[in-house]
Amino acid sequence: MRSSRKQISDTTRAAVPKKRVRLSPEVRRQQILDAALVEFSTLGFTAASIAKIARRAGTSKANLYVHFSNKDAIFETLLRDLLVPSRALLQQAQQGQNLDELIDAFIEDAYAGLTPQVIAVIRLLIAESHRVPHLIQRWHEETVVPARAEQQHRIEQYVAAGQMPQTPVTDYFSFVMAPVLYVAICRMVFRQDVAEDEYRNIRETHRKVLHMLLKPAPDGLALPAGRKRAAKPR
Template sequence: MRLSAEQRRQQILDAALVEFSSVGFEGATVERIAQRVGLTKAGLYAHYASKDAILEALFVTTIFSPSIQSHWQWVEGASLEETVDRFLDMAYSAIGDPQASAIFRLLITESGRSPERLRSWHEHILLPHATRRQAELDECVAKGVIPDNAVSRNFAMATSPVVIALLTQLLFGEELAEQEVARIRSAHREMLLILFARRGN
């Protein structure tokens, strides 16, 4: 069966993640990625212009995708607790996803090897992602769901425990880190409910 262009691109990204995770970005070759999906190098280049383009596409189409559901999506009539829990469900879901974990590990590894590449990722991937997430918080503030304070004005502050949980799992593995990640999430919930409680409640 002939694959659509979208299916083929996803197949290439899946193969590239395996290759990058196995030998690192620098050790991976376009030729080996193409071989994994039964393409020639020219066939792969019809979908992605370079190895860097494949790596960026991995980030953009998964954990940093503009199409990802809003983290701070407020539902009419929802309580602060329900809104926070919805955010936590979305934010912590990537921690248990093997593909997302592999991509985060790759991001950390490759950012240390190439500061120039990291600057490009920051400008084209990370900053737009943070801007989208901050806009969601701003909307919650505008609707009176959460207060305007130092945490609601800084998406990174509201989200930082997720990064700690992710690093804990990457360092110690899912089984060893399971209880610690649960503790981090519980503390994260309590922290947000305290910081986002409206005065008078």
């Protein structure tokens, strides 16, 4: 009898469904984005389906639609979240912080941003942009253009304050991201050891070049041809 009761008790316990862990919306959203990046990278944007993304994220299609209206919205969010220009030079210098430190922070931020997820999105952007040009255009207009404008405005403030010289680099500051993109491409196409050598060399050269081009010339040294030294305030 005792054995029978124990068996019934064990059976009842086994029949009780395990309590599902309720994830926060932020965690679930990130799981969906991570799953989508894998599916897009593996199958391409067109072949990846909402059902496959939901399955990989460990959720249902219905729950996925709570967070994203469609596949386009997921792709746009990946672009907006992962491909963001560095903001390290947009902040005002902290008390005691000089331009050298701001430049170093910019380099650190820009190259630290080359995570495997970012590389995957850049690869996806190159491969899929011709299939979804409307998404790429909207991302460019709503995310890239405003970020560049904010960045350029801040650089012009540095120049106006005499903290940076006016040079072709400060005239179009987006140019300084070219070495970062080159390193990203190296990581896509070269062996890991080759890509990492390029990463170290390009990063250090980039840092040295920005220190040369963005720091004002000391008094008494010649400025580049065609440039005038800003008048000192009286």
